[in-house]
Amino acid sequence: MLATLRDLFLYNPEFRIGAILLGLIAGMAALSLASPYAPLDTFVVAPDLPPSFAHPFGTTSRGQDVFWQLTFAIRNTLTFGIVVAVLSRLLSLAIGLLAGYKGGWVDRVLMAINDTFIAIPLFPILVLFYFVLRDAMSWAALAIIMALLGWAYDARLIRALALSLKTREFTYTGVFSGMTTRELLVREHLPYVMPIVFATTMNNMNWSIGLEVTLSVLGFTDINSPTVGGMIYWANQHTALVAGVWWWIAFPVILVVALFIGLFLLAVSMNEHIDPRSRLRRMGAEGGA
Amino acid sequence: MAPLLELEGVSKSFGGLLGRRRVTAVRHVSFTLSEAKPEVFTLLGQSGSGKTTLARMILGLETPTAGSLRLQGQDLAKLRRGAGRRRLLGLVQPIFQNPFEAFNPLRHVDHYLLLTAQRFGGAGAGAGARAATEASLRQVGLSLAEVARRYPHELSGGQLQRLAIARALLAKPKLIVADEPVSMVDASLRMAIVNLFKTLRDEFAISILYITHDLATAYLVSDRISIMRAGEVVESGAARQVLTHPQHAYSRQLKDAVLVPRFTVGHGDGASAKSEQRQ
Amino acid sequence: MSPTVAANGETQRPTTETPREPVLRVDDLRAYYRTRHFGVGREVKAVDGVSFEVRDNEIYGLAGESSSGKSTLLKAVAAAMRPPLQVVGGTARLRFLQAKSLHEASSAELAQLRWRKLSYIMQGSMSALNPVRRVRRSFEDFAARHLRETGAAFEAKVVAHLSQLRLDKSVLDAFPHELSGGMRQRVTIALATICRPDLVIADEPTTALDVVVQKDVLDMIRDLQRQSGSSLLLVTHDLGVHAYLTDRLAIMYGGRLVEEAPTEALFGNPQHPYAKHLIASLPRIGEEAPKAALAGGPPNLAEPPAGCRFHPRCPLAMERCRREAPVMTRVAPNHRVACFAVAGSA
Numbered sequence: 001m002l003a004t005l006r007d008l009f010l011y012n013p014e015f016r017i018g019a020i021l022l023g024l025i026a027g028m029a030a031l032s033l034a035s036p037y038a039p040l041d042t043f044v045v046a047p048d049l050p051p052s053f054a055h056p057f058g059t060t061s062r063g064q065d066v067f068w069q070l071t072f073a074i075r076n077t078l079t080f081g082i083v084v085a086v087l088s089r090l091l092s093l094a095i096g097l098l099a100g101y102k103g104g105w106v107d108r109v110l111m112a113i114n115d116t117f118i119a120i121p122l123f124p125i126l127v128l129f130y131f132v133l134r135d136a137m138s139w140a141a142l143a144i145i146m147a148l149l150g151w152a153y154d155a156r157l158i159r160a161l162a163l164s165l166k167t168r169e170f171t172y173t174g175v176f177s178g179m180t181t182r183e184l185l186v187r188e189h190l191p192y193v194m195p196i197v198f199a200t201t202m203n204n205m206n207w208s209i210g211l212e213v214t215l216s217v218l219g220f221t222d223i224n225s226p227t228v229g230g231m232i233y234w235a236n237q238h239t240a241l242v243a244g245v246w247w248w249i250a251f252p253v254i255l256v257v258a259l260f261i262g263l264f265l266l267a268v269s270m271n272e273h274i275d276p277r278s279r280l281r282r283m284g285a286e287g288g289a
Numbered sequence: 290m291a292p293l294l295e296l297e298g299v300s301k302s303f304g305g306l307l308g309r310r311r312v313t314a315v316r317h318v319s320f321t322l323s324e325a326k327p328e329v330f331t332l333l334g335q336s337g338s339g340k341t342t343l344a345r346m347i348l349g350l351e352t353p354t355a356g357s358l359r360l361q362g363q364d365l366a367k368l369r370r371g372a373g374r375r376r377l378l379g380l381v382q383p384i385f386q387n388p389f390e391a392f393n394p395l396r397h398v399d400h401y402l403l404l405t406a407q408r409f410g411g412a413g414a415g416a417g418a419r420a421a422t423e424a425s426l427r428q429v430g431l432s433l434a435e436v437a438r439r440y441p442h443e444l445s446g447g448q449l450q451r452l453a454i455a456r457a458l459l460a461k462p463k464l465i466v467a468d469e470p471v472s473m474v475d476a477s478l479r480m481a482i483v484n485l486f487k488t489l490r491d492e493f494a495i496s497i498l499y500i501t502h503d504l505a506t507a508y509l510v511s512d513r514i515s516i517m518r519a520g521e522v523v524e525s526g527a528a529r530q531v532l533t534h535p536q537h538a539y540s541r542q543l544k545d546a547v548l549v550p551r552f553t554v555g556h557g558d559g560a561s562a563k564s565e566q567r568q
Numbered sequence: 569m570s571p572t573v574a575a576n577g578e579t580q581r582p583t584t585e586t587p588r589e590p591v592l593r594v595d596d597l598r599a600y601y602r603t604r605h606f607g608v609g610r611e612v613k614a615v616d617g618v619s620f621e622v623r624d625n626e627i628y629g630l631a632g633e634s635s636s637g638k639s640t641l642l643k644a645v646a647a648a649m650r651p652p653l654q655v656v657g658g659t660a661r662l663r664f665l666q667a668k669s670l671h672e673a674s675s676a677e678l679a680q681l682r683w684r685k686l687s688y689i690m691q692g693s694m695s696a697l698n699p700v701r702r703v704r705r706s707f708e709d710f711a712a713r714h715l716r717e718t719g720a721a722f723e724a725k726v727v728a729h730l731s732q733l734r735l736d737k738s739v740l741d742a743f744p745h746e747l748s749g750g751m752r753q754r755v756t757i758a759l760a761t762i763c764r765p766d767l768v769i770a771d772e773p774t775t776a777l778d779v780v781v782q783k784d785v786l787d788m789i790r791d792l793q794r795q796s797g798s799s800l801l802l803v804t805h806d807l808g809v810h811a812y813l814t815d816r817l818a819i820m821y822g823g824r825l826v827e828e829a830p831t832e833a834l835f836g837n838p839q840h841p842y843a844k845h846l847i848a849s850l851p852r853i854g855e856e857a858p859k860a861a862l863a864g865g866p867p868n869l870a871e872p873p874a875g876c877r878f879h880p881r882c883p884l885a886m887e888r889c890r891r892e893a894p895v896m897t898r899v900a901p902n903h904r905v906a907c908f909a910v911a912g913s914a
Contacts, residue, residue: 011607169385170393172350176378177401177456178408191395280394280442335778336749445865446634475633476807477849477862502779505851532853546780547853550811552832 008273015273018265021258028255029078032071037064039072039226048245058247060231061238066251073226074255077209080143080227084208085201087147092155093197097185099155100162111159117152125149126211130220138222142215146208154200158193165189195274202267206260213256228252291362293324293463293496294347298356300520301342314342316520317356324361324463327496329486331507331528333543334517340500343517344468347498349377361463379409382457384467388449388474392441398449399437402426402456409460425455429485447478454485458493465489466498471506483510504547508532516540589663590621591767591799592645597658599644612870614640616823617658619896622767627793627800629814629831631807631846635866637823639771642803644671646688646769647678662686663766684714687760689753691772696756697744703755704740707762714763729762732795733788750781754788761792768793769801774809786813807850811835816902819843822867822877825896829903839905841882876908884909 008015037044043063051058057066099110129145130137165171165188174184209228215221216229223230235241235248272278299318305311316339322330334340345351346358349369358365360380368377385391392398399422406412406421423433429451441449450470457465467486471479483506489495490512501507507514511528516539524537535541596619601612614637622628632638643649645660647670659669662685667673673681690696697706707726712718717725727737733754744752753773760768773789774782790813793800802814810817811831818828819842827840838844845862864881867873873880879889888908896904897911905911 007607011605169387169390172383172385173391173401173453173456174393176382176460177405178375178378178460179404188393188396191393276395335780448865475866476805477633477846478865480849480851504779505853508853509851542780544853546783548783548786548808548812550808550835552811552835 008269012269012273014265015269018262018267018269021262022266025074025078025255025259025262028071029075032068032075035068035071037068039069040224048243051247057251058245060234060248061240061243061245062234066231066247069226069231070228070251070255073228073231073252074259076139076225077212077228077256078259080139080212081205081209083143084146084150085204087144088150088154088204089197089201091147091151092153092158092200093193095151096155096158097162097189097193100159101166101181101185101189103163103166107159111156114152114155117149118156120149122149122211123214126215127220130215139225142212142221146211150204150208154196154204157196157200161193161196162189165192192276195271195276198274199267199271202263205263209256209259228256290324291359292321293361294322294498295359295362296320296347296356297358299343299346299353299358300355301339301346301351302354314520315339315346315353318343318515318517318520318522319356320515320522320525322464322496322498324496327490327494328512329490329497329499329510331499331501331511331514332517333501333504333507333514335502335543337519338517339520340517341468342520344383344466344498344500347464348381348383348466349374379460380462381464381466382460382462384450384453384457384465384470386469386473388446388453389441391453392449394441396440397438398441398444398452399433399439402452402459405456405459411461421459422455425458426452428458428488429455430481431455445478446474447482450474450482451485454482454489458489458495462495464496464498466500468500469502470499472501472503479506480509486510504532504543516543588624590623591663592622592801593659593661594621594641594645595619595659595661597641597644597660598656599640599649599653600656601640601652602654603652610870613823613872614653614869615644616872617893618820618823618825619658620818620825620828622799622801623816625797625799626815627790627802627813629810629817630801630803630820631805631810631817632820633805633846633866635822635869636820637869638803638805638820640823641820642769642771645801646686647671647673647681683710683765684763685766687763687765687768689757689760689768689770689773691775696759697752699744702741702743703747706755706759707740710759711762726762730758733758733792748781749777750785753777753781753785757785757789757792761796761798764796765798767799767801770803772804772806773802775804775806782809789813807846819846822872823869824877824893825904825906826878827903827905827907828896829900833900833903839899839903839910840878840907841884841909842878876906882909 009019041064045055045059045063045065047059047061047063049055049059055065055067057070059065060069095110095114099107126145133141171184171188174188179188212221212227213229213232216223216227217232217236219233221227221229223233231252232249235245238245240246240248297319299315300313301315302311302313320330322328332340332343342351346353346365349365352366352369360368360377363373365377367373392401402422402425403418406418406425407414410421412418412421419433426433426436431448431451436444436448436452444452471482474482486497486499487510489497499507499511507528513526514528514531515522515525516531516537517523518539524531524535524540531540532544535544596617597615598613598617599615601614603610616637618641630638630641640653643653644655649655649671655669655671660671661669662681664685665673665681666677697703711726712722715722715725726740730737730739735751735754735758739747739751739755747755757773770789774785777785786809789800802810804810814831816829817831817834819826819840821842827834827838827843834843835847838847862881867877875891875893876882876889877893879885882889884907886908892908894906894908896906899905899911
């Protein structure tokens with residue numbers, strides 16, 4: 001596994017760039033542990049200072065160091081994205097594989113539920129949740145809600161794959177060898193499903209982070225714990241751009257864009273690598289006489 | 290003793306709902322296989338004859354739309370669900386057409402055998418299963434050393450089909466349904482596999498349902514044969530008899546269509562093979 | 569003129585004897601798949617030194633099982649090569665070709681060749697015919713340009729050609745999926761032969777067809793060839809088809825030729841151990857069961873055995889076979905074998 005990652009790094013330029021970007025961002029998130037300032041404190045430094053040696057990313061109108069704020073913001077945003085992605089992957093895998101393999105009424109019921117979730121307009125619902133929950137809308141609550149909303153599309157993708165795998169002969173061989181349904185799904189079908197899961201994980205992270213930033217910018221989340229969106233929100237509240245404090249908006253934006261690009265590149269390169277067809281080609285199963 | 294396999298008036302149709310045309314794949318097929326007297330029973334037909342659909346019904350992967358299908362006296366449809374299912378899987382085992390698809394391309398081939406030995410063959414986990422697997426592989430001319438930790442693409446079609454037979458054998462079945470088992474295997478490796486069917490019949494008392502479109506291998510290995518066309522059986526009987534003296538017009542057509550070389554075939558010493566010209 | 573001996577050890581007929589240049593001449597062709605993953609190179613020697621020729625007005629068969637290299641050879645001869653497949657040596661020359669070898673020809677020259685001098689019949693007939701267009705359209709797309717006819721004159725030619733293949737002209741107005749497999753294959757053959765090319769390459773033309781239809785289609789191919797005088801390069805693993813149709817036959821193993829002879833001679837008197845075994849494994853109705861199986865499996869072309877590719881499975885293998893690779897040597901007029909035991913070369 002590690003050897004594979006090392007090879008990917010050395011020979012696949014997309015993976016290399018993606019890994020470096022993500023590495024930098026993860027590094028920043030880790031730096032939050034070394035921050036000299038507590039994340040929620042305001043007016044700990046002189047406000048509105050442009051980037052300098054002492055403050056590499058400048059300071060905000062609220063008297064916070066942009067760089068150190070960003071380390072917390074990125075950490076929270078990243079954690080949020082990962083939590084949502086993992087939870088919704090588990091849901092979409094379980095539902096997609098089960099529906100595809102079992103078929104019949106199980107499939108019909110699950111897909112009816114699935115399609116309902118696809119049809120729900122996400123943004124109004126999220127805003128509705130905010131207005132209903134108000135202060136009870138913690139990050140954990142938001143993560144759970146988004147995980148519950150984010151599995152439907154990918155479950156259908158996985159189901160389509162499961163359907164095609166069901167009719168392949170090695171599935172029957174497995175059945176006639178005495179495998180239980182669980183064993184079949186996990187040991188025989190999962191390797192084929194993983195590339196989709198991976199691609200959709202990165203997409204899902206981009207989606208959830210994007211949505212989080214949007215909601216935060218509009219003030220619909222708990223804007224007291226710092227996130228990237230939250231920083232932009234506060235910057236807007238203080239009309240940063242108009243006031244000329246461009247660094248307050250620029251750096252969060254640059255960082256979140258870097259995060260998106262990094263995730264995307266990783267997804268694309270790893271996906272191609274994990275894809276069974278390219279795996280088989282590398283093993284030498286294809287391309288012969 | 291109830292017959293091993295009994296088909297009576299079995300039919301299978303698809304479609305017919307929502308304005309889609311109804312396709313009858315199998316029409317009123319009946320035959321019986323005895324448990325006391327194992328045999329190689331061939332279903333001979335071209336594509337679209339319904340032979341694969343029939344095979345799938347016998348394996349329990351489809352249900353007939355009419356007629357009765359019994360395994361050891363019990364209705365197959367009932368056996369497919371619940372406790373009976375395990376028994377069914379142990380009794381009837383498949384060999385598929387495409388040896389490279391019969392095993393997961395991303396996994397080692399030996400794990401299916403070890404699992405079959407444990408789940409159906411009654412072997413214990415670990416050493417017991419390995420011993421049973423080794424014994425079964427020897428029967429088909431392979432060894433565990435040859436196939437352990439190998440991926441399907443590392444073996445030839447012939448080896449993989451023999452592996453499939455070894456796996457089926459580990460389940461201690463009474464019936465093996467082989468759907469075009471050698472049509473995707475190199476010609477030089479085919480007879481070795483088809484001859485294994487005779488071994489299975491004689492030494493393990495397993496009946497083989499051999500499904501094929503190739504008259505020549507059918508001739509060499511079958512005891513009885515049924516020729517199918519468009520879902521129906523047009524002629525049945527002792528294999529050698531039916532294939533050398535076909536009665537039905539379609540059977541004659543099939544036999545005439547077999548390519549006969551314009552010259553005699555030799556064996557490298559200048560002399561030609563003994564070819565019995567029976568008409 | 570006395571016979572000359574070429575570099576690969578094969579004795580060649582004096583040129584004054586041959587009436588016309590061979591349609592296709594392959595000389596020591598080597599075509600490998602070269603891939604590179606994570607800095608590790610891999611070379612699959614699919615075709616490793618093949619020399620043969622297809623003469624004027626003959627049906628030449630190429631037989632081989634999996635890993636024989638015949639599919640790759642086909643791609644090279646049909647000028648249908650894409651990376652990672654590369655020709656690394658040798659030539660494949662078509663009669664009247666300007667370039668030295670097919671794979672060096674410019675795309676302009678290849679476009680001139682295709683369909684008029686060289687055409688193909690593929691295995692799955694659906695791939696040749698556009699599934700969303702009527703058959704007529706395929707004829708227009710392929711043949712109109714080459715026949716240089718339009719309108720009624722073109723249609724008349726097509727209909728005449730179709731009737732030769734016992735196809736009714738109503739076939740032109742059908743979609744491919746409306747025709748049976750056998751009819752589709754006949755349409756594909758009609759398409760490939762309408763311009764009367766010098767060489768038609770057929771890749772497993774009847775493998776997907778029923779036994780009854782197969783015989784029909786093969787008869788039709790033979791009649792067509794006799795009438796038109798085009799040469800046919802027939803590539804299939806089915807020896808029965810070769811025995812039925814071909815004039816001369818070559819057998820491939822592990823990327824190389826092992827034996828080549830007129831079909832009757834090859835079937836009547838096979839010399840190479842592999843050829844012998846292959847021909848003996850043909851089961852026939854009314855005969856006794858064929859002999860025992862051949863041990864082992866087809867060679868791995870990425871790591872082929874040293875010397876003769878067949879030696880690990882050969883009952884006649886000698887020490888020399890492990891070290892040197894035998895070349896095709898003449899053992900009788902028109903009959904070549906690559907084997908030290910049977911035709912030990914100097």
